[in-house]
Amino acid sequence: MASRPRPPLAALDLEPDELLARLDDTVTSLVWERKALPADDPLRRQPLSATCLCVMYDPFSRTCAIASAGHPPPMLAGPEETPRVLDLAVGAALGGGSGPPFATATVPVADGDVLALYTAALPAADRPEDGTGPRLLPRVLADVDRPMQDLCDDVLYRLRGDALSGDAILLLARTHAFPADRAAAWPLDDDPTAPAIARRHARSQLATWGVDEDTTYATEEIVSELVTNALRYGAPPVRLRLIKDRTLTCEVHDSSPTAPRLRHAGTVDEGGRGLFICAQLAQNWGIRYNGQGKTVWTEQPLTQRPG
Numbered sequence: 252m253a254s255r256p257r258p259p260l261a262a263l264d265l266e267p268d269e270l271l272a273r274l275d276d277t278v279t280s281l282v283w284e285r286k287a288l289p290a291d292d293p294l295r296r297q298p299l300s301a302t303c304l305c306v307m308y309d310p311f312s313r314t315c316a317i318a319s320a321g322h323p324p325p326m327l328a329g330p331e332e333t334p335r336v337l338d339l340a341v342g343a344a345l346g347g348g349s350g351p352p353f354a355t356a357t358v359p360v361a362d363g364d365v366l367a368l369y370t371a372a373l374p375a376a377d378r379p380e381d382g383t384g385p386r387l388l389p390r391v392l393a394d395v396d397r398p399m400q401d402l403c404d405d406v407l408y409r410l411r412g413d414a415l416s417g418d419a420i421l422l423l424a425r426t427h428a429f430p431a432d433r434a435a436a437w438p439l440d441d442d443p444t445a446p447a448i449a450r451r452h453a454r455s456q457l458a459t460w461g462v463d464e465d466t467t468y469a470t471e472e473i474v475s476e477l478v479t480n481a482l483r484y485g486a487p488p489v490r491l492r493l494i495k496d497r498t499l500t501c502e503v504h505d506s507s508p509t510a511p512r513l514r515h516a517g518t519v520d521e522g523g524r525g526l527f528i529c530a531q532l533a534q535n536w537g538i539r540y541n542g543q544g545k546t547v548w549t550e551q552p553l554t555q556r557p558g
Contacts, residue, residue: 264539267305267318268353271342274303275320275353278346300346304368308360310429315366318355320345323371328392329364335389365395365402366424373410373419399423429494433460436492439478449478449491453501460495463554469532470501473549476525477503480511486544498534498550506544 260270281299288295302322308315317325317337321344328334342353360366367388391405406421435456439445450471457467474491481489485505494500511526526547530536533549540546 262537264537266355266540267307267316268355270305271303271318271320271345271353275345275347282346300344302344302371306366306368306424308424308426310427311434313360313362313426313428315358315360315426316355317358318342318353320353321347323369325369326367326388326392327358327360327364328367328389328395329361330396331361332364334392334395360426362426362428363396364426365392365399366426367392368422368424370418370420373406373421399425429496433495434492436490439489439491441482441487441489443482445482445489446475446478449474452491453493456493457499462495462499466499466551466554469551470499473501473529473532473551474503476529477501477547477549480525480547481505484509484511495553497553499553500548500550501533502546502548504544504546508540508545510538510545511547 260273263270265273278299278301285295285297285299300321303320304317304322304325305319306315306317306325317339319339319341321341324337324339324341326334326336337356337358339356340354369388373388387409388406391402391409395402397405402423403421410419435452437449437452439449453470453474454467457470462470470493478489478491481503484507486507488506490502490504492500492502492504494502526536529549533551535550536548538545538547
């Protein structure tokens with residue numbers, strides 16, 4: 252029987268530094284596997300390491316959480332932002348087996364800013380022959396309002412190919428805030444009436460967004476279960492947020508770092524079904540942690556009301 256593929260680390264809602272730490276564990280395991288190969292195996296003599304840059308953008312807080320494992324820090328540019336390389340603590344390359352722990356830096360960004368991520372070969376080829384004067388990437392990104400493809404093409408056509416020491420890869424990403432009319436949030440009192448109030452908030456907002464009745468009913472059930480769990484097992488303050496994008500996201504945040512556990516309650520059990528019900532009604536769910544507690548979230552497909 253074929254085993255199911257493991258979910259990618261990015262789907263586990265890990266912070267960038269923790270994600271890199273898990274990647275490092277995997278690469279280090281592969282390094283030791285190579286060392287255990289027979290002495291005449293050519294693969295044993297090939298070094299195994301990699302660099303990685305993890306960037307997570309939050310369109311609500313307009314911040315980027317960034318961590319690096321031996322990879323060049325990104326450059327940030329914007330209409331009101333002079334192009335600059337971000338000042339980050341760069342950890343050891345993956346599989347190095349030593350060095351300080353990875354660290355996450357939180358960088359504020361403005362609407363329309365551009366992040367430039369690149370391999371180490373690009374800055375080397377970008378350097379003028381005399382070693383002085385402005386470098387190519389900052390010059391191109393100084394006019395950051397141009398279309399993204401034009402910016403990439405400008406860098407590509409100006410690069411001195413003979414100066415490349417390896418593959419030069421450039422990735423540009425423009426940040427945008429999430430539209431205010433497609434998200435709604437409510438603080439909830441630490442009170443037994445909170446689940447009912449949360450259901451009413453959800454139904455009213457989904458009606459405003461024109462969400463179909465079946466999805467609305469499922470969302471009410473999800474909201475009720477998540478808020479009940481947050482009140483019973485979490486810690487105040489509790490907050491509900493709904494996000495309408497390609498899918499409908501329901502988030503319930505509380506201040507406790509304790510993770511809820513999906514249980515399969517017995518027939519005679521009076522409780523323990525909340526997260527199981529949410530998992531059945533949603534196409535995806537998870538838990539995201541930060542310094543203020545945790546957020547339990549679900550995602551549902553969207554079907555608009557006819558007419």
